[in-house]
Amino acid sequence: MQVKDLQTPLANHFKLTPEEVNAIYNSGNGNVFRDRISWALSYLFMAKLIEKPRRGEYVISQMGKEMIASCNEEQINAFINKAVNKPKATTENVTTPTDATNPVEATELTPQEALNNSFEDIKQSIKTDLLATILSKKPQAFEILVVDLLQAMGYGGEIKNAGVVTQLSNDGGIDGIIKEDVLGFNHISIQAKRYAEDNHVSRKEVQAFVGAVAGTPSKKGVFITTSSYTKGAIEYVESLNGSPIIILINGEQLTEYIYECGLGLQTERVLKVMKLDRDYWDTMLDE
Structure with missing residues (x-):
């Protein structure tokens, strides 16, 4: 199963509106809902609950099947959080990033969303300081x-x-x-x-x-x-x-x-966030 195959069933399960499904980051850098699915699959893979027989395809592992049969949702989430060294969310119903045009509600933020939120918080703080200074x-x-x-x-x-x-x-x-x-x-x-x-x-x-x-x-x-x-x-x-x-x-x-x-402002720090170059890796033969 691929990411695209999960979009419709997940959207139906969570009763998402078309606006929520199609929400993009204000930066234009990707679809929020699809990004969330990709991060969820990454966490499941890191926790060994799913496997990747080939690039871009996912199947549930034997461990994943056993956990579904013996554990509830809270226990599975706790296991995944521990496996990926991810702290448990302290708030409920946290919304997806302020960088999204139509936020999608969720209980946790992905690393990219958390980074976007932090950036927007810092930006808003600077803008407030700018106005006060003016x-x-x-x-x-x-x-x-x-x-x-x-x-x-x-x-x-x-x-x-x-x-x-x-x-x-x-x-x-x-x-x-x-x-x-x-x-x-x-x-x-x-x-x-x-x-x-x-x-x-x-x-x-x-x-x-x-x-x-x-x-x-x-x-x-x-x-x-x-x-x-x-x-x-x-x-x-x-x-x-x-x-x-x-x-x-x-x-x-x-x-x-x-x-x-950047008028009257100084660059404090530049963060370089990398992602896989799919065109490069697609030229290599899969095992």
């Missing part, structure tokens, strides 16, 4: 930050000094610009609001920015805040239908972009 700085520093961020994201290309923070006394509602060509005929206008989490950007503030952007040749603008936007502000931008083009970025999106660009 709020501790002056508004002018935030304007510099968002200009640096857009350049780090690739806007402005190879143009030297593409990002500019406007003068405070004469910014006309625009805090910065990103030049998209050498002479500056085309550019992106930026509005930056360093607001506390509960201080949402209103429709009136967005409208003022739209008016300023509408007067520029490019008619393209990005409004960035550390908080969020009111429903009215979001609906107003949607009603513009791209004339002018306005992008709203809230605090959550802001810290995500900063994290992904």
Whole structure:
């Protein structure tokens, strides 16, 4: 029996929805449900409860048959945990990784899922620290930050000094610009609001920015805040239908972009996780 042969009966047994069966990691690196089956088979093989007569195929071993006949589920799980030196789960109904688009409930996490969860926890902690640090700085520093961020994201290309923070006394509602060509005929206008989490950007503030952007040749603008936007502000931008083009970025999106660009961050550690190259091993003859 192969992994693909187990998917349907296991999905039926656990009464999984199509969304749970097809859930993938946000990284795009594989299907969560199929990954869980593969890990379960690995544990069973390590505990000698199944055998692999050839690559990719599994059959229950004599020991496995004897355990099914004489032991209950809890005893079998305890035996497997001990065999693979895996600590017993201390919590019940733990959900599959936050990296999955549609979590699948289970009692334990696979090593890959635990690693993904740890990564997401660390990432969220850093993003929280980022937001707190930004709020501790002056508004002018935030304007510099968002200009640096857009350049780090690739806007402005190879143009030297593409990002500019406007003068405070004469910014006309625009805090910065990103030049998209050498002479500056085309550019992106930026509005930056360093607001506390509960201080949402209103429709009136967005409208003022739209008016300023509408007067520029490019008619393209990005409004960035550390908080969020009111429903009215979001609906107003949607009603513009791209004339002018306005992008709203809230605090959550802001810290995500900063994290992904590594702006103001240092790499603490790089983990190299390996897996079998199936194409390589498939060229060798099976015994």
